[in-house]
Amino acid sequence: MELLTPLALLTGLVIPAIIILYMLKKRTRPQTVSSIMLWQRLERVNRPALRLSKLLRSLLLALQLLTALLLVLALARPVLNIFAGSGETSIVIIDTSISMGVKDGDTRLEQAVERVRSRIRGKAPGDKVALIAMGEEAVVLSGFSTDSAALLAALAQVGITSARANPNAALALAANMAAAEDGATIILYSAGCFGPLARLPEGGFDFIALGSGEVENLLIEDAVSDGDRLYVTVFNNGTVAAAASIEIRDAQGQLTGRREVKLDPQQRQVLVWRNLPQSPWISAAVVSAGDQLELDNIHYSLLDQDAAGKLLLVSEGNLFLERALVLYPDISVSRVAPASYKAAMAGMYDYFVFDGFLPSELPAAPTLVFDPPHPNPHFGTGAAVKIQAYRPLSHPLLAHADFSDVSIGFGKAIVGGSGLLEFEGGLLATAMERQGLPLVVFGFALQAGDLPLRPAFPILLRNVLDSFTGSRQPSTLLRYGDLVPAGEMAVLSFGGDPLPQGHRLGAGAYILVTGETQELILLNPPVTTDSVATRDILESPGGQVKGKGERGMPLLWPLILSALLLVGIEWWVDNYGG
Amino acid sequence: MAPFDLNLARLDRLMLRHKGGLTGTSSGKRLSNKFGTSLEFADYRPYLPGDDIRRIDWALYGRSRRLYTRLNRSELDATVNIVIDGSASMAWGEWSKGRRSLALAFALGYISIRSYDRVALAMGTKDVGSFLPPVHGRAALPRIAGFLERQEYGHAGNVSSLLLSLKKMLRPHQFTVVISDFLSDWRQGLESLVSARQQVLVFQVISPDEAEPQWRGPLTLVDSETGGRKDVELDQFTLAAYKQAGEEHRREIRDYCRSLGISSFVYNVGTDPVDFLVEIAPAILRTT
Numbered sequence: 001m002e003l004l005t006p007l008a009l010l011t012g013l014v015i016p017a018i019i020i021l022y023m024l025k026k027r028t029r030p031q032t033v034s035s036i037m038l039w040q041r042l043e044r045v046n047r048p049a050l051r052l053s054k055l056l057r058s059l060l061l062a063l064q065l066l067t068a069l070l071l072v073l074a075l076a077r078p079v080l081n082i083f084a085g086s087g088e089t090s091i092v093i094i095d096t097s098i099s100m101g102v103k104d105g106d107t108r109l110e111q112a113v114e115r116v117r118s119r120i121r122g123k124a125p126g127d128k129v130a131l132i133a134m135g136e137e138a139v140v141l142s143g144f145s146t147d148s149a150a151l152l153a154a155l156a157q158v159g160i161t162s163a164r165a166n167p168n169a170a171l172a173l174a175a176n177m178a179a180a181e182d183g184a185t186i187i188l189y190s191a192g193c194f195g196p197l198a199r200l201p202e203g204g205f206d207f208i209a210l211g212s213g214e215v216e217n218l219l220i221e222d223a224v225s226d227g228d229r230l231y232v233t234v235f236n237n238g239t240v241a242a243a244a245s246i247e248i249r250d251a252q253g254q255l256t257g258r259r260e261v262k263l264d265p266q267q268r269q270v271l272v273w274r275n276l277p278q279s280p281w282i283s284a285a286v287v288s289a290g291d292q293l294e295l296d297n298i299h300y301s302l303l304d305q306d307a308a309g310k311l312l313l314v315s316e317g318n319l320f321l322e323r324a325l326v327l328y329p330d331i332s333v334s335r336v337a338p339a340s341y342k343a344a345m346a347g348m349y350d351y352f353v354f355d356g357f358l359p360s361e362l363p364a365a366p367t368l369v370f371d372p373p374h375p376n377p378h379f380g381t382g383a384a385v386k387i388q389a390y391r392p393l394s395h396p397l398l399a400h401a402d403f404s405d406v407s408i409g410f411g412k413a414i415v416g417g418s419g420l421l422e423f424e425g426g427l428l429a430t431a432m433e434r435q436g437l438p439l440v441v442f443g444f445a446l447q448a449g450d451l452p453l454r455p456a457f458p459i460l461l462r463n464v465l466d467s468f469t470g471s472r473q474p475s476t477l478l479r480y481g482d483l484v485p486a487g488e489m490a491v492l493s494f495g496g497d498p499l500p501q502g503h504r505l506g507a508g509a510y511i512l513v514t515g516e517t518q519e520l521i522l523l524n525p526p527v528t529t530d531s532v533a534t535r536d537i538l539e540s541p542g543g544q545v546k547g548k549g550e551r552g553m554p555l556l557w558p559l560i561l562s563a564l565l566l567v568g569i570e571w572w573v574d575n576y577g578g
Numbered sequence: 579m580a581p582f583d584l585n586l587a588r589l590d591r592l593m594l595r596h597k598g599g600l601t602g603t604s605s606g607k608r609l610s611n612k613f614g615t616s617l618e619f620a621d622y623r624p625y626l627p628g629d630d631i632r633r634i635d636w637a638l639y640g641r642s643r644r645l646y647t648r649l650n651r652s653e654l655d656a657t658v659n660i661v662i663d664g665s666a667s668m669a670w671g672e673w674s675k676g677r678r679s680l681a682l683a684f685a686l687g688y689i690s691i692r693s694y695d696r697v698a699l700a701m702g703t704k705d706v707g708s709f710l711p712p713v714h715g716r717a718a719l720p721r722i723a724g725f726l727e728r729q730e731y732g733h734a735g736n737v738s739s740l741l742l743s744l745k746k747m748l749r750p751h752q753f754t755v756v757i758s759d760f761l762s763d764w765r766q767g768l769e770s771l772v773s774a775r776q777q778v779l780v781f782q783v784i785s786p787d788e789a790e791p792q793w794r795g796p797l798t799l800v801d802s803e804t805g806g807r808k809d810v811e812l813d814q815f816t817l818a819a820y821k822q823a824g825e826e827h828r829r830e831i832r833d834y835c836r837s838l839g840i841s842s843f844v845y846n847v848g849t850d851p852v853d854f855l856v857e858i859a860p861a862i863l864r865t866t
Contacts, residue, residue, distance in 0.1 A: 028796040028809055034667035034675075034788055035761035036801045036808045038823045042816065056813065 005105060008075035015068050022061050056573060063570040067563050074559035089128040089144065089181045091174045092116050094158055095190035096135045097165035098525065099532040100210070101295040102191065102217065108210040108534075112189035113158055115208070120151045130177055131155060134170035134190070135162030144181060159504055160295060161481035163526035165190065167538075168198045175201045192535035192547060193528075200542045209536035209547025216242045216290045218263060219527050220299035223284040224332060230273040230301070232284045236263035239533045244288035246271055250279035251494065251509065266531075279303055281509055281522055293532060298507055300522040302330070309469055310334065310348070314341050315355035320452035321370070324461050325353070329522065331465065351468050356445060366438045366468035371445035372414075379432065380415030381443065382425055387411050390423035397431055397440065397463045401456040408451065411444035431467075440464050478505060478512060480523045489514050581723035582681035585852050586688050592855070593693030594686075594753055595862055596656060596777060618651040656753055657712050658690040659776075661700040661744055663758030663783075664707060665735020666803045671785035671847070678847035679757045679783050680726045685851045686755055687722045691715070698747075699725055703735035705743035734762075734803040741767030750775035757781045757845075759788075760831055772838045779862060780835050780842040782828060789824065789846065791817065 003009070033039070094100075094116065100109035120129060131141035131154050142154035171186065178184040178201065185204035191211045217238035224231050236242050241264045248257035256277050261269055276282065286297040313321060313335040325333045331351070338357035346352075346363030356371045362378055374381040387410060392403040398420055411423065417430030417439075429442040446452050451460075484491045484503045491499045494509040507525045511518050536547030625634055625645035633647045660683045662668075669676040687697045696712035699722065710725045737758050748754065754776040758764070771778045791812070799808045810816055828844055835842035841862055845854055 028798040030800050031793055031797045032670070032800045032802050033791075034670035034759065034785070034802050036799050036804075036806050037761050038820060038827060039799055039808050039810060041823045041826070042810075042819045056815065057811065 003076040003078050005075065005077045008077070009072060011075055012069070012072045014072070015065055018061070018064055018068060060570060060573055063566050063573065067566040067570065070559045070563040070566065074556050074563065078555040078559070089184040090119075091130045091132065091144075091177055091184055091186045092119070093132045093134050093138075093170050093174055093186065093188045093190070095165045095167075095188070095193075095210075096133045096158060096160050097162045097193065098160055098293070098296060098528055099165070099191045099193035099530075101160050102211055102215055102293045102532050104211045104292070108191050109158065109160060111210050112208075113155060116155055116189065117152060120148050120155065123148070128181065128184075130174075130184075131158075132170055132174055132177075133158055133161070134165050134167060134188075136164055136166050137162075138166065138170035138173045140173065140177075144177070159481050161479075161526070163528040164530065165194045167194050171197065171199075171201050178203055191532065192538060193530060193532055195539075197538055197540035200540045200545065205545065207536075207538055207545045207547045209534055211534040213533050214239050215292050215531075215533045216240050216288075217293040217296070217532055218242050218244045218261070218286045218288060218291060219293070219296035219529075220246075220284050220286060221268070221527055221529060223282070223299040223301040225276065225282070225301055225303050228274065228276070230276055230282060230284075230303075232271045232273070232299075233268060234261050234263065234271065234286070235268045235529050236265050237529050237532055238292070239265055239531065241265065242288065242290065244286045244291060247285050247287050248273055249283050249285070250277045251281055252279070256282070266529075268529075276303055280520060295507070295525045296527045299524050299527075300507065300509055302520075302522060309350035311351040311353065312336065312345060312349040313353045313355065314338055314357055314359075315353070316357075318355050318370075318446060320446050320457070321353065321355060324452075324458050327458065328462075328465060331469075351465070362434065362439070364435060364437060367434075367440070368464055368468075369439070369441040371448075372412075372441055372443070374412055378434075379417075379439075379441065382413035382415075384410050384412045385425055387423050387425075387428070387444075390421050390428050392421055393419045395420050395431065397467060398460065399463055401459045401463065402454075403456055406449065406451050406454045406456055408444050408449035410448045414441050414443045417441070438467055440467075478510065478521055478523065480505065480507060480525055494520075581727070582677075582684050582851075584681060584685055584688075584850075586685070588852050588856055589685060589689050590692060592689050592859055594656070594658060594690060594695070594779075596753070619648065620651045621649045622646040623649055656690075656693075657696040657698060657749070658686070658753040658755065659698045659700065659744070659748060660686055660755045660757070661706075661741065662729070663703075663735055663737055663740065663756075663760075664701045664729065664731050664733075665703045665759075665762065666732050667735070667759055667761050668783065669731035670802045671787045673785045673787070673847045675759060675783045675785050675847050676731045678845075678851060679781075680729060682781060682783075682845060682851040682854070683755075683757060684723060684726050685855055688719065689855070690753075691719055691722070695753075697722060700744055700747070701729050702740050702743070703733045704739045706740065706747070709747065736762045737764040738762075738767035738770075742770050745770045745774050748774050748776060751777070753777050753779065755779045755781065757783060759783050760827070764831070765834060768835065768838060768840060772840065778835075778838075778840040780831070780840055782831055782842065782844045784824075784828075784844060784846055786846060786848040789821075791820070 094112050096109070100112065101107050123129060126146060128144040128146055129151055130144045131151060133139045133141050141157055142151055145151055174186045178186060185206065186201050187206045187208060189208045189210060192209055215238040217236070219235050219237060221233040221235040230248065232246060234246060241262065243260065243262040246259045246261055247255055250256055257273050259271050261271070263269055281300055281302050283298055283300050291297060310332045311325065313325060313333060315321060315335060316337055322335065325331070341359055343359065343361055346365070350365055352363050352365055352367045354367065354369045358369065358372050358376045358378060360377065372381055374383055387408050390408060392398050395418060408428070411428050413426035414428065414430045415426070417432035419427040420429035420431060422428060428444065432439045432441065451457050478491065482505050484499045484501050484505065486501050490513040491505070492511040492513060493499060494511065505523055507523055510521045510523065512521050538545040622635065622638070623646065625647045629647045635646050635648050638646050662679055662683055668679060683699065687699070690697045691714065694714065696714040697718065698712040699710040700706045701708045708725070708729060710722065713721055737760060741756065754771050756778065760782050768778065768780070794812050796811050797809070799810060832842050843858055
């Protein structure tokens with residue numbers, strides 16, 4: 001048996017209180033009688049009846065104690081774990097996306113961890129358990145192990161790290177692990193806040209749905225400053241209308257602004273503040289008593305935007321580029337569709353990235369181009385051809401980028417500039433200069449190969465952006481949910497206190513010390529605009545999987561009904577029995 | 579309306595049954611063992627000069643040629659002493675034992691007056707506080723009612739000392755009716771009445787609240803006479819023990835009275851006194 005809310009056992013203090021109340025002399029009320037002569041003869045006349053009376057009073061105490069005990073147990077929400085210790089091998093996947101931070105009593109993640117912990121403690125000595133954390137990436141916390149202590153230590157590392165969960169990656173990883181162990185069961189603890197599964201794992205698969213369908217949550221989707229104004233985007237990804245105060249505080253924690261918002265589900269509102277304080281950064285927070293997801297209630301934003309650049313991505317929509325570009329916190333990224341691009345935008349941004357499109361007049365700013373149109377008025381290109389083989393050339397923009405495992409299917413030759421990549425038809429990627437400003441062109445679409453899936457992609461992109469800005473971008477070494485690393489780097493709180501190695505970094509302002517340099521880093525929680533309401537049915541091409549509310553038999557209602565029955569018996573004994 | 583709201587007409591043909599040997603001062607309706615002038619034949623004796631010749635039995639003279647005088651039994655009245663316990667406990671309860679006891683006393687007095695008996699009334703706590711000397715005749719009924727209406731209950735009582743103080747007012751071979759709840763010492767008092775050669779009737783008075791208390795829970799019981807206190811947790815079992823104690827108390831009184839040749843009755847004041855007397859009439863009353 002496991003307890004879902006063991007802290008409720010503290011209410012058991014009421015039991016000694018009941019005993020003390022029984023020990024205290026009862027307050028009697030006076031009643032005049034004709035004579036107490038007969039009452040004084042009771043002991044002599046009918047001692048057995050009086051003994052029975054005392055026994056019944058003891059029975060009343062026992063019934064009340066038992067009732068209190070049952071109610072305390074009911075509050076602790078016990079679950080009879082009828083599967084524990086059954087000799088099975090299991091792979092436990094725990095969702096670590098932001099949707100698991102929703103509080104239904106405890107947070108969903110805390111509920112999941114508590115249940116897995118009970119499962120590990122209750123398993124038979126020979127049972128093997130593997131643990132996988134399911135964020136945007138699947139991370140093996142522990143391979144198959146029979147060592148409960150090691151499994152519990154691995155379980156303690158679980159924390160919310162991602163905006164969304166990637167169940168397909170986690171299930172694929174689990175399926176591979178399960179293939180090595182016959183009869184392994186995959187158990188997914190999740191709120192089900194993700195899209196349809198690509199496929200269901202073969203063999204045993206249980207989905208433990210956590211949480212409920214009703215969620216109240218407002219989140220700070222974004223907080224961006226252009227130097228003069230602060231734009232705070234508030235979003236309701238819950239299932240009910242929600243109201244809250246949005247508070248703006250400076251680095252010293254001083255309140256500098258407050259607005260009230262009320263949003264219906266899936267509604268967004270942008271709040272604008274002017275007259276911003278002199279502060280290196282600012283925080284925007286949702287303040288609401290009913291909000292069930294606290295993690296995404298705060299967002300930190302740099303106010304000093306002078307050193308940062310504004311980058312405009314002109315694309316029909318390229319998830320790889322968008323996700324890679326937002327890794328640079330000092331560059332504010334905006335996106336427009338090619339049809340919406342206007343020449344007037346050229347003066348509004350510091351950097352440009354064109355994806356599959358080039359305007360008639362290139363902006364006077366460092367520009368990165370993927371898959372330029374053929375032909376175009378700015379530089380020479382060839383027709384798109386199938387690429388049999390290519391090779392990277394020696395160039396600073398390719399520093400640390402490993403192209404050995406990168407495949408490119410189709411591309412077009414680029415004329416001019418210093419080559420980055422070369423294929424049989426000429427240069428596949430070049431770095432040019434145009435009016436003294438860098439212009440880097442890749443003659444293929446990112447979707448035409450697997451470059452976005454390889455480590456070379458973010459390194460390449462960083463090298464290009466570094467060359468645009470002329471300086472290193474703020475560190476991306478630290479992310480929300482990371483542990484403070486060992487080594488030469490030190491992480492300080494914004495107040496200057498060093499954080500111990502292994503400390504999990506939450507949302508906030510930190511100072512990263514590397515050698516002689518110090519760098520201000522703002523970590524924001526992962527946010528999602530997807531609904532965080534529990535979905536207890538997983539869709540897949542192979543069918544549906546219905547989530548089990550509990551893995552085990554909930555004892556809440558039997559305990560409450562038993563307590564009510566005891567209350568009835570106690571009432572009967574009090575009124576008729578005694 | 580009759581005093582105490584009693585339907586006295588139902589008692590008109592009743593009188594207290596005596597066991598003989600009564601003494602009286604006036605002629606009444608009760609046949610005594612003495613020779614008198616009633617129509618009840620008792621014996622013959624030889625004629626003596628001076629005897630009323632109307633009493634000579636001439637039929638017997640015709641058979642025996644001797645003169646015999648017929649002797650008849652005399653008819654006397656009886657004196658009925660009604661003593662009421664005036665202690666505070668008698669005034670307790672929703673159904674006041676005291677008021678009902680006075681009504682019972684009046685009903686007994688009415689029966690006695692209708693039977694040409696004399697009625698004396700006494701009331702007190704530890705001794706006789708109020709006393710109405712024997713009265714007779716229908717004209718005495720208002721005096722009896724007035725005496726009873728004036729009585730008040732109060733103070734701690736003792737039945738034994740009350741009856742002992744009454745003893746000196748009694749003459750042998752009289753009725754003495756005792757009305758009390760007997761919630762104090764009583765044995766010695768009853769013995770004294772028997773030793774005074776009284777024909778004693780005992781009415782133990784209880785109220786429905788005493789027989790079946792309705793309160794529950796933790797109580798401090800306060801004695802209405804002494805102010806004494808006792809804490810009890812009154813539940814079904816304690817109540818059962820109390821009822822058993824009450825039953826035991828009534829049985830003690832009944833057995834003791836029986837041993838002294840005293841008739842005893844338990845009168846629950848929830849019952850109308852006339853109904854009660856009609857109910858027990860076969861035991862202590864007879865039809866005139």
